[in-house]
Amino acid sequence: MRRAEGAVEPAEQGTAPRVGPCGVLCEDCRVRTISVCRALAGPALDELEAITLRIRLPAGRNLFDEGDPAESLFTLTEGMIKVFKMLPDGRRQITGFLLPGDFLGLAFFRSYAYSAEAVTDALLCRFPRDRFMALLERHPALEKELLSRASSELAAAQEQMLLLGRKSARERVASFLLGLARRQGAGSTKPVALPMSRWDIADYLGLTVETVSREIQAAKASGVIAMPDRHHFLVVDPRRLAAAAALG
């Protein structure tokens, strides 16, 4: 869990695409970056672009730790990031898995209240905190967008509290699979990516790996889902999966 020294480069400003750490994908990833930032910043896009740094984070590398000074904010443009808190004795609770487009580091505090680590290789936009805050002053629309996102995150957090406090192991796993399928916009034929380890799933659902493994096997055996391999699944029976998730 060493600190990220992930390749950092200033945002593209000239016309010719530079070859960065992303190699040939660089121009493509720039397009995606702009698309994600536009969703975030709207009319403030140009100014946001000007303070954007691009970061590549290899799988397993951590972005920052709980307690680190919160010097940057991020948006994820590609890959998956996990966000978690730990107890002194090593117990861990993953509070979220981030997908492209998600915002990270919304902290009005001096230091991060949680740690963040790459699940898969990831690409992020990094914004220096002070410059981002200055941008916020000039663009109320950006602030409103952030408030809206914070509001959504809060709703998701409350849903997760319901899961952790009141759902059985079977319901937790079903809810998790269903949520993942929905976020990835999967029909019942398209396989859903499950890139995180069973340990990560367990720490997200407040269970042990063994229980997670058993429940996934049970779901497979009952024909609710199918698994082409251990890191992809198909929702075979959405109705039964939803029922198993105890949707409220």
Added chain:
Amino acid sequence: MRRAEGAVEPAEQGTAPRVGPCGVLCEDCRVRTISVCRALAGPALDELEAITLRIRLPAGRNLFDEGDPAESLFTLTEGMIKVFKMLPDGRRQITGFLLPGDFLGLAFFRSYAYSAEAVTDALLCRFPRDRFMALLERHPALEKELLSRASSELAAAQEQMLLLGRKSARERVASFLLGLARRQGAGSTKPVALPMSRWDIADYLGLTVETVSREIQAAKASGVIAMPDRHHFLVVDPRRLAAAAALG
């Protein structure tokens, strides 16, 4: 759980204090209201005051239900409110207990994502949603304050996820008591109010009433806390209580 018809009155505008449902406390509660709203609105106070309605909510009455159209936002000025989500079969998860000064109903959605109910008799300021949003447009400082509060709430939610997902019953109860004591700014001699029922505590900590009762008794028996009565406690041994809470 009927809907709140709690006495609603327009905010004071004249000079002479009207006698409202709060009776003789009205002027006092107006002072408190303004103080709370100033913390929220800063320089926008006057405009906020102009759209403020005061509500009195008796203990046990609910303010709104999950799914209701989100027509209002609130701040609590006195008493305690609980916020919760439910599953179709009746299982309940309380996601927070609100104290005076706390903001409620921060939803950029059409409807509330949770229910809210008074734990004790409560006084609130109610802001019509559309007028509040219009105010937000004109006062970026107010928006920033909201973002800051949302950010704090998110941090608290993550802390609670850690509790629900990874802490033992003993640790949960200890964390809860400690958190309550801190929020009420209690020294080790001043009793801390515990106005909610054991059922509420259980639904907040993801436990059963019986387990909550047993753990509270155990804490009492071990001399970590003392209880003058069933709804107040004293932190006798802060160090041991903190240790029992598995602080991270």
Added chain:
DNA sequence: CGTGGCGTTGAGGTCTTTCAACGAGAGTGG
């Protein structure tokens, strides 16, 4: 004085965890 909600306590049950073993696959180095 009966009734009902709240809180506590006891005994037994069960769901999840703990402990343990094993197979598959990836990376290493001789």
Added chain:
DNA sequence: CCACTCTCGTTGAAAGACCTCAACGCCACG
């Protein structure tokens, strides 16, 4: 190429923390 090691994932058996069911005391209330 082949041991060797390590992580990941799965499965089984046993243990335990918390839940369920039940009974009881207390207090407010009609």
